[in-house]
Amino acid sequence: MSEWWTYRPSDFLLFAPRTYYRLFELYNTEVWPVHIVALLAGVTILVLMRSHAPWSGRLIAAMLATCWLWVAWAFHWQRYATINWAASYFAVGFAIEALLLFWIGVVRDRLRFNTNRNASTRIGVAMFVFALTVQPLLGLLFGRHWLQLEVFGVAPGPTVVATLGLLLAAKRINWIALPIPLLWCLLDGATLWVMNAADAFVLPVLAIILVLLSTFRLSAARR
Amino acid sequence: MNGKIHQASPLASASRRTLLLSLATQAASSFLIPMNASAQAGPVLTRPIPSSGEALPVIGLGSWITFNVGNDGVARDNCAEVMRNFFASGGRLIDSSPMYGSSQEVIGHGLGKLMKAGLQTPVFAADKIWISSAARGRDQIEMSRQHWNLRRRFDLLQVHNLLAWQEHLPMLLAMKAAGQVGYVGITTSEGRRHREFEQIMASQPLDFVEVTYNVLDREVEQRILPLARERRIGVIVNRPFREGELIRSVARHPLPAWAAEIDCSNWAQLLLKFIVSHPAVTCAIPATSSVAHVRENMGAAYGRLPDESMRRRLIAYVEKL
Numbered sequence: 001m002s003e004w005w006t007y008r009p010s011d012f013l014l015f016a017p018r019t020y021y022r023l024f025e026l027y028n029t030e031v032w033p034v035h036i037v038a039l040l041a042g043v044t045i046l047v048l049m050r051s052h053a054p055w056s057g058r059l060i061a062a063m064l065a066t067c068w069l070w071v072a073w074a075f076h077w078q079r080y081a082t083i084n085w086a087a088s089y090f091a092v093g094f095a096i097e098a099l100l101l102f103w104i105g106v107v108r109d110r111l112r113f114n115t116n117r118n119a120s121t122r123i124g125v126a127m128f129v130f131a132l133t134v135q136p137l138l139g140l141l142f143g144r145h146w147l148q149l150e151v152f153g154v155a156p157g158p159t160v161v162a163t164l165g166l167l168l169a170a171k172r173i174n175w176i177a178l179p180i181p182l183l184w185c186l187l188d189g190a191t192l193w194v195m196n197a198a199d200a201f202v203l204p205v206l207a208i209i210l211v212l213l214s215t216f217r218l219s220a221a222r223r
Numbered sequence: 224m225n226g227k228i229h230q231a232s233p234l235a236s237a238s239r240r241t242l243l244l245s246l247a248t249q250a251a252s253s254f255l256i257p258m259n260a261s262a263q264a265g266p267v268l269t270r271p272i273p274s275s276g277e278a279l280p281v282i283g284l285g286s287w288i289t290f291n292v293g294n295d296g297v298a299r300d301n302c303a304e305v306m307r308n309f310f311a312s313g314g315r316l317i318d319s320s321p322m323y324g325s326s327q328e329v330i331g332h333g334l335g336k337l338m339k340a341g342l343q344t345p346v347f348a349a350d351k352i353w354i355s356s357a358a359r360g361r362d363q364i365e366m367s368r369q370h371w372n373l374r375r376r377f378d379l380l381q382v383h384n385l386l387a388w389q390e391h392l393p394m395l396l397a398m399k400a401a402g403q404v405g406y407v408g409i410t411t412s413e414g415r416r417h418r419e420f421e422q423i424m425a426s427q428p429l430d431f432v433e434v435t436y437n438v439l440d441r442e443v444e445q446r447i448l449p450l451a452r453e454r455r456i457g458v459i460v461n462r463p464f465r466e467g468e469l470i471r472s473v474a475r476h477p478l479p480a481w482a483a484e485i486d487c488s489n490w491a492q493l494l495l496k497f498i499v500s501h502p503a504v505t506c507a508i509p510a511t512s513s514v515a516h517v518r519e520n521m522g523a524a525y526g527r528l529p530d531e532s533m534r535r536r537l538i539a540y541v542e543k544l
Contacts, residue, residue: 006413006414006415013288015291015292016288016291019291022292023295083325084324085322
């Protein structure tokens, strides 16, 4: 792209805000009642995080990977790509993240959780609960119709935040699984920002919190 | 001929083919699709395409952002209604690009829907080629044609933002020579790559260029528009309202009383008439998904146009706001 410095973020926005939110509305209507399955999966993950069962980490990773794969296929590939050609690349990114989570958690069993809660575990769990319960309702706060709300395991935003929460809460930080969710936080924030959406700050702020806490954990572990 | 606005008898000196095309335009706008009751009286203002003399209404319809509505059936039908009103108001040129998401398919949906309703659309189909691979250029054009639901060739194909123009332009010119496209051009927007743009204009047999021009973004007045006149190249103007930002900022202020002297009843018409009154400009392509707005925009294709002193007056007025 020549003269790249002359481009503004808004030059990359291919659709109107109304179209973007309608996309969620139509998607939610079409895939219902997948939301219930996804929310049940979220609650199950929360329960499993407190479990001592040796297979709990594997099951959590499998459910999370399935959510990423679903969002890659049903949201990005089948729907978002109809208004944003870049979404086909997002779908690939989300599918890669699904594979990474499967590899880390299911194959290598490296997504295990502390039963004694330190600060980063607590914040990680709080992020997961936020993604499951509060984040979907933020849309209402910012004037969106309830049919346009984003739900964990169905829409990218809460799925990404929940994953970041789990990665932060895990016994060890799986750095390899972080770049794609963090990148999505930036992309989501930029998209909402150029649409003048009031909730544009949410994902970037959560990403910053996660990076700071993960870095703090790493430096504390080295001391 | 380039630069003259035509009204009742747009093509007194044009060729027979051009005259027939002009008559088809008039017929399509006034007979095949019923004119809006709200449309202004008098003939639609047209400009001749410099390379052929074919008359083109001075207001077209862009599809950037506004027609990219994906598979939303309600929004698609709304866009079809925008198109119906556009044609009914005398419009012809619709512009799109493979870069615009689902816009091409939405145009195709609209054309199909209007045809099913028994309305023959006088569309002047303008699309672009936007792919870095030279080898896949023809495939992309064919895909675009299918998206548009066109059973004939494109009227105009342009190289979008000069992407791989060295490869695509010879191919488009060959297609034109073979009768597979009516006209050929290149595009840019927001003042990018103007030096290179000028060099292509000076060296290649182009029918059209597409550039950004409006009451605040007037850089093209310096070199590109004069060059277009000199080389007899038609000019399509994109982003006439700066993607709506310009119209939102001026709409807070009262329309100057002298707007009535050039038959403008709203800001959209005033801003569009500024553009199409430049003698080098063939057509402006405001994009909208609103029926009310397309009607407003098409009002700029009727009545009187500003002269040079009024154009300067408008610039001064808007720059003060």
